[in-house]
Amino acid sequence: MDGNSFYGPIPPCIFNMSSIQVITLKGNALSCKLPIDMCRHSLRNLKFLRISFTKLYGEIPSSLGQCSNLEQLSLYNNSLVGEVPKEIGNLTRLTLLYLGFNSLTGDIPNEICHLHMLNLLWMESNKFTGPLPPQIGNLTSLRELVLYNNNLTGNIPKEIGCLHNLETLSMASTGLNGSIPNEIGNMTALRDIHLDNNALNGVIPHEIGQLNDLLTLSIDSNKLTGPLPSTFSNMSSLKYISLSHNKLNGTLPREIGNMKGLQELYLINNTLTGVIPEEIGDLDKLARLYMSSNKFIGHLPRLIFNMKSLTELSLDKNDLTGIIPRELFTFKIEISQASYLPPLEISTL
Template sequence: MANLCFHIPFPLFSLLCLMVCFTLCHANFTMNDELALLAFKFSVKDPYNHLANWSNSSSICKWVGIMCDAHHERVIALNLGEMGLKGTLPSKIGNLSFLVELDLHSNNLYGDLPKELIQLKKLQILNLSYNEFNGEIPIWIGSLFTLQHFHLCNNSFGGVIPKSVSKLSKLKTLDWNDNFIEGVIPFQIGTLQCLKILRFAGNKLFGRIPPTISNLSSLELLSLSYNSLTGDIPKTISTLTNLKFIYLSVNMLSGIIPRSIGNLTKLQKLELDHNNFEGDIPKEIGNLKSLEILYFGGNKFSAQIPSTIFNISELRKIDLSWNNLSGDIPSDICNGIPNLQNLALQENKLFNAIPSGWTQCKELEIITLNYNLFTGMYYSLSNL
C-alpha cells in the first residue's frame, strides 16, 4: 500500500494551532471560573437552597446569581445578596479574573477579606455590606484600581482607614458606615476626585475633619455622624457646591458655622445636631432654597433664630432644640414654610407670645415648644 503523505501549508498549520490553543485556553479559563464558584459554594452554608443549580451538569452562565460575558462566556457578575448564606470567602474567588461586580450584601458571611481579591483587576462594584466580616481593612485594597463603588457598611471591620484608599482614583461611592473603624480620617482622601458618596458614620473616628475634604469637587453626600470628631467644620467646605446631604450629628465638633455654608445651594439635608457648635446661626442658611431637613439641636447656639430660615419653602423638619436661642417666632411662620411637618424648639430661651399662625400649617404634625419663656395661649395640634 502506498504511503499517503499530506502536506499542510505553514500558514494553515499556524491557524489550526491558534484555533486549538484558543479552544483549549477558553475551556481552561471557563473551568477556572467553575472551580472558583464551586469553591465558594462549598465554603458557605446555603439554608434556603439558593445555589441548588450550581452543578457541573449545566453551564455556569445559567447558575443562580451569575452573569457571563456574552463573547467570552466568562463570569462578570456574582450577585448573591440577601440569600442567607453563612460562611467565609474562599481564596479561589480571586480566580474570577473577568469579574466586574461582586455583590454579597445582607448575608451572614464572616472572617477576613482574602488577599486574592486583588487579582480581580476588572472589579468595579464590591458590595459586602450587612454581613459579619471582621479584621482590619487591608492596605492592599489600594490595588483595586478599577473600583467605582465600595460598600462595607454594617460589618465588624476594625483598625484604621488605610491611606492606600487614595489610590482608588475611579471611586464614586465609599460606604463604610457602622463598623469599628478608628483613628483619624487620612488627608489623602482628598485625592478622590470622582467621589460622590462618602459614608464613615457609626465608627470610632476621632480628630478633625481634614481640610482636604474640600478637594472632593464631585461630592454629593458626606456622612460622618456618630463618631468622636473634634474641631470645626473646614471653611473650605463651601467649595463643595454639589453637596446635597451633610450628616455630622453626634460628634464633638465645635466652633461656629461658617457663613459661606450659604453657598451650598443644592443642600437638601443639613444635620449638625448634638455637637458643641456655638455662636449664632448664620442668616445665610436662608440661601439654601432646596433644604428640606435642618437639624441643629443639642448645641450651644445663641442669639435669635434668623428670620431667613422661615422663608425656605421646602423645609419639612426643623430641630433647633436644646440650645440657648432667644427672641420670638414669626407670627406668620407658615406662610414662608407651608410644608412644615415637624418643629422642635424646646429647651431654649425663646419668649413673647406663641404665634397663632399655626393654623396655616396644613402639614404640621409635631410641635415641641416646652421649656422656653413663652407667654399667652399654647396652640396644640388639636387647635390646628
Template sequence: MGAQGCWGLVVILGFLLQAQVLVSQNLTCNFKDLTALQYFMGNLTMKPEGWTMDSSTDCCGWEGITCEPQSAGRVIKLELPKKRLSGKLSDALAALDQLKTLNLSHNFLKDSLPLSLFRMPNLEQLDLSNNDFSGQIPESINLHSIRSFDISSNHFNGSLPSHICVNSSRIRFLDMAVNYFSGDVLSGLGKCSFLEELNLGTDDLNGGVTEDIFQLQNLKVLGLQYNNLGGKLSPGIANLSNLVRFDISSNNFSGEIPDVFGQLKSFQFLVAHSNRFSGRIPSTVSNSPTISLLNLRNNSLEGFIYLNCSAMVALNSLDLATNKFTGPVPDNLPLCRQLRNANLARNNFSGQIPESFREFHSLSYLSVSNSSLRNISSALQILQQCRT
C-alpha cells in the same frame, strides 16, 4: 435598483433574521454543562421550575439559563434570584467554564462556598447577596474576568478578603457589606484600580483604614459605615477625585475632619454621623457647590456654624444635630435655595430663630429641639411664614 428589487432584498433579509432567531431559540445544551447544572440541582432541596434530571433535556430552555449561540450551546448565564432556593452550592458549578454571570441572590442558600467557585476563568458577575452563606473566603481567588462581586448580607467571617484584587484587578463593583468580617482593612484593595464602588459597611471591622484605598482614583462610592474603625481620617481622601458618596457613619473616627473636599469635583454625599470628630466644619465642605447631603450628626463639632449658602447651591439635606455648636442659628440658611431638611437639634445655640427664616421657602423640615433657644412663640410665628 427598482422598487421591486428593494422589496425583494427586504424579504430575503427578513427570512435570514427569522432563521437566526429560530437557531438561537433551538440551541442544544452542552452535555458537560447539563451535567454540572444537574449536580447543582441535586444539592438543592427544591429544584427550579422546569429543571429536570432527564439527560436528553435541553438546559438552554430552562428558567434562568442563557446559552451562547456562537459556542455550541455553552451556558453563559445562570440567574435565579428570589426563587426561594435552599441547600448549598455544588463544586460542579466550576465545570461551567464559559459562565459569565452567576446570580443566586435573595435565596436561602447556606454553608461555605466551594473553592472552585473562585477559579472560574470567564466569570464577570457574581451575585450571592442576601443568602445564608457562612465560613471564610479562601485566600486563593483567581477570577481574572470578574467585574462585579457581591456577597453582601450573608454570614461570612474571618479577615476581610482584601487579597481579591491580586488576581482580580478588573473589578468595578465590590460589595462585602453586612457580614461578620473582622480585623483591620488590610492593604490590597488598592490593586483594584478600576473599582468604582466599594461597600464594606455593617461588618465587624476595627482598627484603621489602609492608605491604599485612597489610591482608587475611579472610586465613586465608598461605604465603611457601622463598623469599629477608628483613628484620624486620612487626608488621602483628596486622591479619590471621582468620589460621589462617602459614608463612614457609626464608627470611632476622631480628630478633625480633613479639609480636602474641594478637590472632589463630583462629591455629593458626606455621611459621617456618630463618630468622635471634633473641631469645625471644614471650609471645603461649607463652601462646596456639589454637596447635596451633609450629615455630621452626633459628633463633638464646635464653634459657630458657617455655611456659605451662596456657594452651596446643591445642598438639600443638612443634619448637624447632637454636637457642641454655639452662637446663633445661622441666619443665612434661607439662602441655601435647595435646602429642604435641616436638623440642628441638641446644640448650644443662643438667641432665637432668625427673622430671615420667614423667607425660608424651600424648607420642609426643621428641628431645633433641645438647643437652648428662647422665645418659642416668636419662633412659631416666624416659621409659619415658611411656605411657598
C-alpha cells in the same frame, strides 16, 4: 431562570455543562450547597453566575477560583457561611462581586485586591472581622465599595485615596476607628459617602472639600472633633449632610451659604457654638434643618423664615434668645431655651 418558584437542590448536571456561559437562578427557593468541585472539571467558559435571593447555604467552594472566565459573581442574600476562599483572587476578569447579606466570616481576603477589573464590590451585612486591607487601593476600576454592617477593626487605610473612580463609599456600622485619611480628597468621583455609626475620631479633613461631585455625606454617630471645614462650601452639588452625634465644635462657617444644592442638614448633638450665620438663609433648596443639642447663641436669622423650601426646623436645646415672629411660620418648628417664647409647633398657632 430568575424569579420562578423552583425549589430543592440545583441539578448537578448544570455544573457539568462545559460550554455554558450564564447560570442565573435569582429569586427562587433553592435549598442546597454549591458543589465543592463545581469548577474543577467544567464551567471553564462560565461568565455570569448569579444565584441571589435563594436559600443557598454552606461555604463558597474554593474551586470557584478555577472559573477563570467569570465576569460577574452574585451570591447575594443567601445563607452562606465560612470565609471567602482566597482562590477568589484568581478570577481576574471579575467586574462584579456581590456577596452581601450572608453570614460570611473571617477577614476580607487580600486576594480580592488582585481583581483589578472589579467595578462593583458589595460585601455588606455579613460577619467579616479584621482590618480593611491596604491593598484595597489596587482596585482602581472600582465604582462602588459597599461594606456596611460588618465587624471590621482598624482604620480606613490611606491607600483608599487611590480609588479615583469610586462613586459610592458605604462603610457604615463596620466598627472602623481612627481618623478619616486626608487622601479622601483624591477620590474626586465620589458621589455618596456613608461612614456613620463607627468610632472614627479626629477632625474632618479639609481635603474633603475637593469632592465637587459629592451628593451625600453621612458621618453621624462617630467621635469626630474640631470645626466644620470651611472647604465644605466648595461642594456646591452636596444635597445631604449628616454629622449628628459627634463632638464637633467651633462655629458654623459663613461659607455654608454657598452650598446652593443643600436640601438636608443634620448637626444634632455636637458642641457647635456662636451665632447661626445669616448666610444660612441663602440655602433656597433647604428643606430640613436639624441643629438641636448644640451651644448656639444669639437670635435666629430673620432670613431663615423666608426660606420657602424649609419644612422642618429643629433647634431645641441651644442657648438662643429673642422673639420668633409667629406670623412667618409656614412649617413645623421646634425650639427651646429661647427667651420670651416656649417651644412652638405650627399646629398650635
